[in-house]
Amino acid sequence: xxxxxxxxxxxxxxxxxxISCKASGYRFTRFWIGWVRQMPGKGLEWMGVIYxxxxxxxxxxxxxxxxxxxxxxxxxxxxxxxxxLRASDTAIYYCARRADSxxxxxxxxxxxxxxxxxx
Amino acid sequence: xxxxxxxxxxxxxxxxxRVTITCRASQNITNYLNWYQQKPGKAPKxxxxxxxSVQSGVPSRFSGSGSGTDFTLTISSLQPGDFATYSCQQxxxxxxxxxxxxxxxxxx
Numbered sequence: 001x002x003x004x005x006x007x008x009x010x011x012x013x014x015x016x017x018x019i020s021c022k023a024s025g026y027r028f029t030r031f032w033i034g035w036v037r038q039m040p041g042k043g044l045e046w047m048g049v050i051y052x053x054x055x056x057x058x059x060x061x062x063x064x065x066x067x068x069x070x071x072x073x074x075x076x077x078x079x080x081x082x083x084x085l086r087a088s089d090t091a092i093y094y095c096a097r098r099a100d101s102x103x104x105x106x107x108x109x110x111x112x113x114x115x116x117x118x119x
Numbered sequence: 120x121x122x123x124x125x126x127x128x129x130x131x132x133x134x135x136x137r138v139t140i141t142c143r144a145s146q147n148i149t150n151y152l153n154w155y156q157q158k159p160g161k162a163p164k165x166x167x168x169x170x171x172s173v174q175s176g177v178p179s180r181f182s183g184s185g186s187g188t189d190f191t192l193t194i195s196s197l198q199p200g201d202f203a204t205y206s207c208q209q210x211x212x213x214x215x216x217x218x219x220x221x222x223x224x225x226x227x
Contacts, residue, residue, distance in 0.1 A: 034216075036163075036218075043206060043218055043219070043220045043221040044155070044157075044163065044206050044208075044218040044221070045218065046208070046215065046216045046217055046218060048214060049214060049216075058213060058214030059214060060214060060215050060216075060217075061120070061215060062215075094162055094163070096162075096163075099165075099168070101168070103151075103153075103168045103169045103172070103210075104151070104153075104210035104216070105153040105165050105168040105169075105174075105208075105210065106153075106155075106163075106165060107165055107174070109162035109163060109164070110162065111162060112162055
């Protein structure tokens with residue numbers, strides 16, 4: 001199992017961005033993929049999750065309306081998208097897979113994508 | 120929203136020490152509690168799920184306990200590779216699977 005995320009991005013406030021998380025080594029449509037934010041020097045924040053099998057998306061209330069989570073099953077990729085970035089979106093963003101378990105936890109993680117938003 | 124509060128925020132310990140980190144939930148989450156370890160510049164790694172189940176491949180010196188609102192992660196004998204930040208996560212309420220703020224374990 002591998003989750004490989006797209007590379008670091010430097011953007012200006014107001015710009016749009018879509019980062020990716022490409023999965024391999026398992027059946028992509030059978031497992032939830034979550035997104036986690038980590039602002040500089042801070043803790044982990046749960047953003048939301050998608051089930052690629054039916055494209056069901058659940059957002060943390062803190063992030064609903066601020067980002068869009070999507071997936072493309074033809075290439076086994078999940079995405080996190082912003083329409084208008086803010087400086088406060090500067091962070092590392094991780095994707096991670098829900099484990100094949102009756103328990104809800106994240107067993108495989110991407111390497112993280114650093115997003116820097118600065119004028 | 121369920122708030123997760125960890126204590127302490129940081130601690131200093133020596134190799135061989137027994138280390139205990141606490142996570143408190145703002146309401147009952149039964150045993151829907153996970154623990155992750157994160158080293159600088161790396162993605163988190165799950166250690167414990169379901170409050171007390173050790174993930175495959177995780178050394179037996181790591182253990183978890185608790186239920187309801189109070190949980191503990193214990194490292195029985197701290198090893199050099201254990202210096203890292205540890206975070207708890209509740210998965211009781213969909214879709215807000217909130218994390219604690221993290222506990223940084225540093226070398227004394």
